Amino acid sequence: MRAERYELVFPDRPEAAQDVVVVTRTEQSGPGGHPVYADPTGIVRAEISDRDEVRMLPSGGGQDPVQGVRAHPLDD
Template sequence: MSPVTRYALTFPGTPGTQAPQDVVVVERTSASGPGGHPVYEDATGIVRAEISEAGEVRMLASGGHQTPHCPVHAQPLP
């Protein structure tokens, strides 16, 4: 089985509002995260995540003073 190269990460909307969920597409990079799994990032490089083969997601800060939110779902993309 070939490794997944892209994921759609779905984040919750703003609490207390009727805001829709945010979906961000991330692509695999050549980097590995602290857990040894591949790092994926969006086109801006701001959203970064380590995603295991089992689909477990660990969000990674891409800059100082950033507290990334955890997605509610990670969907592999073709």
């Protein structure tokens, strides 16, 4: 059974601290056929596989999806 919520951990950047965003499962599926998760604003969207692999999805024009994001399932 897949988690309903994940914590997405974005890679460290030299000029910034590590970013963490909580996302919740939506009714949508991504290009790989896995569930899409989104933050409350809908800006952060990610397809997460059954092996917790993350594919960031653009939510608007001009976005360059970040690579190397890790997903950690959250227990409810």
